[in-house]
Amino acid sequence: xxxxxxxxxxxxxxxxxxxxxxxxxxxxxxxxxxxxxxxxxxxxxxxxxxxxxxxxxxxxxxxxxxxxxxxxxxxxxxxxxxxxxxxxxxxxxxxxxxxxxxxxxxxxxxxxxxxxxxxxxxxxxxxxxxxxxxxxxxxxxxxxxxxxxxxxxxxxxxxxxxxxxxxxxxxxxxxxxxxxxxxxxxxxxxxxxxxxxxxxxxxxxxxxxxxxxxxxxxxxxxxxxxxxxxxxxxxxxxxxxxxxxxxxxxxxxxxxxxxxxxxxxxxxxxxxxxxxxxxxxxxxxxxxxxxxxxxxxxxxxxxxxxxxxxx
Numbered sequence: 001x002x003x004x005x006x007x008x009x010x011x012x013x014x015x016x017x018x019x020x021x022x023x024x025x026x027x028x029x030x031x032x033x034x035x036x037x038x039x040x041x042x043x044x045x046x047x048x049x050x051x052x053x054x055x056x057x058x059x060x061x062x063x064x065x066x067x068x069x070x071x072x073x074x075x076x077x078x079x080x081x082x083x084x085x086x087x088x089x090x091x092x093x094x095x096x097x098x099x100x101x102x103x104x105x106x107x108x109x110x111x112x113x114x115x116x117x118x119x120x121x122x123x124x125x126x127x128x129x130x131x132x133x134x135x136x137x138x139x140x141x142x143x144x145x146x147x148x149x150x151x152x153x154x155x156x157x158x159x160x161x162x163x164x165x166x167x168x169x170x171x172x173x174x175x176x177x178x179x180x181x182x183x184x185x186x187x188x189x190x191x192x193x194x195x196x197x198x199x200x201x202x203x204x205x206x207x208x209x210x211x212x213x214x215x216x217x218x219x220x221x222x223x224x225x226x227x228x229x230x231x232x233x234x235x236x237x238x239x240x241x242x243x244x245x246x247x248x249x250x251x252x253x254x255x256x257x258x259x260x261x262x263x264x265x266x267x268x269x270x271x272x273x274x275x276x277x278x279x280x281x282x283x284x285x286x287x288x289x290x291x292x293x294x295x296x297x298x299x300x301x302x303x304x305x306x307x308x309x310x311x
Contacts, residue, residue, distance in 0.1 A: 003039050003047050004030050010049040013286040014302060019188040021064055022053060028066035035070060038077055045244055046084045050091065050186065055083040058185035088244065090119035090172060091186045094201040095194070095304030096239045096267060097126040098147035101138070102309070103265050103292050105155035107235060110162040112228035112262075116217045116253075117241030118166025120174045120183060121210040122201040127161045129201070143200040151309035152298070162232050164210045167224055171212035174202045194303065217245065218252045225260050234262030240288065240302060243272045258294065266291045267300060282308045 001009070011026030026049050029035055039047045052073075053063055059079060061072040073080055104111065104126055113124050130139040132146045133154040172179040180202055187194045213224050221236070228234045236257050242250050250272070257264045266273055267288050275296045281287045287299040290307065297311030 003036055006047065007049055009286075013284065015188070016285070019190055021189045022049070025049075025053065025063060025066055025069060028070075032070060035073060038073075038081070042081070042084060045088075048089065050089045051084060051087065052080075054089065054182075054186040055080055055087060057189075058182055059083065063189060087182065088170065089186060090117075090168075090170070090183070091240070092119040092122040092172070092183050092198070092201075093194070093239075093303050094122045094125075094129065094143065094197055095145050095147070096300075097123055097129055098131050098133075098145040098149075098304045099267060099288075099290055099298065099300040099307045100237065100239070100265060101126055101131055101158070102149075102152055102155050103290065103297065104159040104235065105157060107159070107263055108233045110160040110232045112163035112232040112234050113161055113165070114221075114225055114228065114234065114236045115164075115166045116221065116236060116238040116257075117244075118168045118171060118210075118212060120172035120179065120202070120205065121164070121166040121212050122174070122198075122205055123237075123239060124164040124166055124210045125161075125201065125204050127158045128204050129158075131158075141204075143197040145197070145304065147304055148306040149309065150307075152307075163229050165224055165227065166210055166212045167215050167217060167220060168212065169214065169216065171214055173212075174205045175209070217241075218249060218256055221253075221256060222260070225262075228262075234260065235265060236260060236262065237265035237267070239267040240269070242266075242268050254294075264293050266294075279310050282306075 007026045007030040011023045015022040015026055057063055062068045115124055128141055130141050130144040132144055133149045136154045138155055139158040183198055267290050270289050281299050289296045290298040290300050298307050298309040300307040
C-alpha cells in the first residue's frame with residue numbers, strides 16, 4: 001500500500017465517524033505532496049497516520065487544523081522525523097479487553113496471560129476491569145468498558161488470572177510519566193472517554209505491575225511462555241500488533257504459537273491474519289477478526305467499542 005493509500009484508507013475506514021479531526025487530517029495529508037515526499041523517505045512502518053499524528057501531538061503541535069498541521073510538520077521536521085524513527089504506535093487500548101473477555105471467560109480456569117506486543121501491559125488485567133454489553137454488566141471496578149455486542153450471550157464473570165506477562169520490543173512503564181504521556185498522545189483528539197480509561201487502567205497496572213520483557217515475538221516467546229505456572233491455562237494473545245511485523249516473521253510467529261501449550265487468541269485485521277470463509281463484516285468500517293487457536297469467532301472494531309459474534 002502506498003503512503004497516499006494508507007492515509008486515504010485510515011481516514012475513510014478507521015477515522016470516519018469516529019474522529020472528524022483525524023478523518024479530515026488524513027485526507028489532507030493524502031493530497032500534500034511536500035509532506036508525502038518527507039514521509040516517503042522513512043521506512044514504511046514509520047509513515048502510518050496514527051504514528052505521525054501521535055508524534056505531532058506528543059511534541060505539542062496542532063492537529064485540529066490541516067493548514068497549521070502542515071506548517072508545523074514542515075517547520076519542525078527534524079524533531080518529527082527523529083520521533084517517528086524511534087517510536088512505534090503502541091496504542092494500549094484497554095477497550096479491546098471487552099472483545100477478548102467472551103473468549104477468555106470460556107477457557108479452562110485459572111489462566112496465565114501472555115500478551116505479545118504488550119506496550120505497557122494494560123490489556124493484561126481483564127479480571128480487574130468492569131464491562132457493559134448493552135444492559136448487561138460484568139465485573140466491578142474501573143474503568144468500565146462498554147461494547148455493543150451482537151450474536152452472543154455476554155459472559156457472566158471475569159476470568160481468573162493467576163499470572164500475567166507481556167513481551168514487547170520496547171515495553172512501556174506505567175509508572176513513568178513520559179511513557180504515559182506517549183500513550184495519551186496516541187489517543188485520538190475527541191476521545192476524552194478513552195483518556196479517562198487510560199488513566200484508570202494505568203492506576204490498576206501501577207498498583208500491581210505486570211512482568212514485561214523486552215524481546216522478539218519469535219525468538220523470546222518460548223522462554224517467557226515456559227515461566228507460566230503449572231496448573232494454569234496458558235493464553236497467548238495479541239491485539240492489532242501483527243501489522244507492524246514483516247510477513248515472513250509473522251508466519252514464523254503463527255507457526256510457533258500454534259505449537260505452544262494452551263491457547264492462542266488473535267485480534268487482528270483480516271488482511272494481516274487471513275482466514276478462509278469469513279462472513280461479510282457488519283459495515284465498511286475497518287474491523288478486526290477475533291480468533292481462538294486459528295478459528296475466527298467475531299468481528300470487532302479497533303478500540304473494542306463493538307463486536308459481532310459469528311463463531
